[in-house]
Amino acid sequence: MKQVFKRPESMADKPFHFCPGCHHGIVHRLVAEALDYFQLREKTIGIASVGCSVFLYDYFAVDVIEAPHGRAAAVATGTKRVLRDHIVFTYQGDGDLAAIGTAEVIHAANRGDNITVIFVNNSIYGMTGGQMAPTTLLGQRSTTSPYGRDNQRDGYPIKMTEMLAALEGPSLVSRVAVNTPGNVKKARKVIRKAFQMQIEGKGFSFVEVLSSCPTNWGMTPVEANQRIADEMIPYYPLGTLKERELVDSF
């Protein structure tokens, strides 16, 4: 019998701890598929962030450094400056990247550091139990915005992709989602392209992935996927805002 589907080599043989319906498992797999596609596993360094994705090192069969909260892009810069022929990626949530780590990611992007940043935006702090994030939508309830996010008090949901696309440094800035099979296929292509940018030395590549958190949204996985379509995508539109030309097409 011919095997048509298997675990990517860049993934460890370990069951995910993520909640049912959480998108981290899908995004992990898409990253691992990209590493496999370019045969990068043995020369890749992952930088884990603080949040639900801190256990990156349990699931990826690559060397991993765990960064302090928000500092993944700076850690990645340090690693990449030494290991220039290696592939360095960070994997960060929206609390990590868009709140406490805003300065680090903006300056890594602006320097055009030749790293890849996977930004998983689920509009809430997952690991700490559902607090308001900078990406929480207006009116969205969380444990620290129990009456809904109010722009008069809390400001507006931050659009990292649009912000970073305004800089000269990045090679690729794109927003994708994984709430439908069609969106997963598109996300797979963009994430692969982000790593190709790094391989070809084009500089900082950034993919924002709209993601679900059924547990902290108080929804079923199916409802959570629907919420991404109904509420998140209208505010956080999908698409590539910046893209340098690549040498090899794929």
Place this chain on the structure above:
Amino acid sequence: MSEPLKKVFTKGNEAIAMAAINAGCRYYFGYPITPQNEIPEYMAAQLPKVGGEFLQAESEIASINMLLGAAATGVRVMTSSSGPGISLMQEGFSYFAGNELPAVVVNMSRQGPGLGGINATQGDYFQSVKGGGHGDYKLIVLAPHTGQELYDLTIKAFELAEKYRMLTLVLGDAILGQIKEPITPWIPEKTGGDPDRDWLITGARGRAPRRITSLFLADGEMEKHNWHLQEKYARLENDDVMFEERATDDAAMVFVAFGSVARIAKSAVDQARAEGLRVGLLRPITLFPFPRRRLAEIGGDCKNFLVAEMNTGQMVEDVKLALPGDCEVDFYGRPGGSVPTPEDLYEVIRETYEKRVLDQ
């Protein structure tokens, strides 16, 4: 020392930068702050000439984390700053301790609190030796007192960092950084760590993937890790305490000071000796590990101690903890803002000596 080079007349800050490059440091990440800017400026000019890289970070928070990312690969890396910037790095220091990564940080300290001033102080002693970040950890802290020692201890800092997988802090101050003096540079035999170390992050080629982490959630793992760190700190205290001692054998009173104050104290102690006062000097070179065992030995015979610092009393607490309970410890402190002269210190020695030794 293996290979002495031509003597140079240089600023303390440049001596540190020169030593780092001669010790094999090829990566520097930092952010400008007075009074240490000659270090990044020297690195920016010289590192590209030796195949290295200088990168100016957007903040000290970023520079300490860039240092972390580079240190994980096993290369020799350094950053430098002063009080306000070192405060921002404390989070990173704690992660270096938890992650057990080697690197060198230089603090050419300036007065605080707050924005303070840009002149010398020793007000960062507690922050340096007691752990300014979260958790139960230590840094190796070296306290040079001359330009030559800035050079020598910077090289030593890289060796100790690698030996213990710890962050080593070189604690200087604005005076030491700015004074120009003749130093003799040298190149150590070893200019890098062992490439076969089993924790280096280099990509999982032909081996199992590795991780650098400070997260220990499984039952008992965190305590185990903490005991492991404490075992390293105990080893440091056994094997790598450094201090300088002068005329303590027959001393009726021992002066204890570190860094710039120790340098000034040497003149004052020499003058006191010339005038027949039996005064000795103990200068801790490692502030952690602190030479507490040697102090306890000296305190077996000599019962009078005088501590002077450019703060209102920080190291004096460690001196008191180290000495037998029947020792008298007097303190002379000048908080950040002014530097005592040899005459100031001589007067303090004479007054204390009269009170504690002659009048008894």
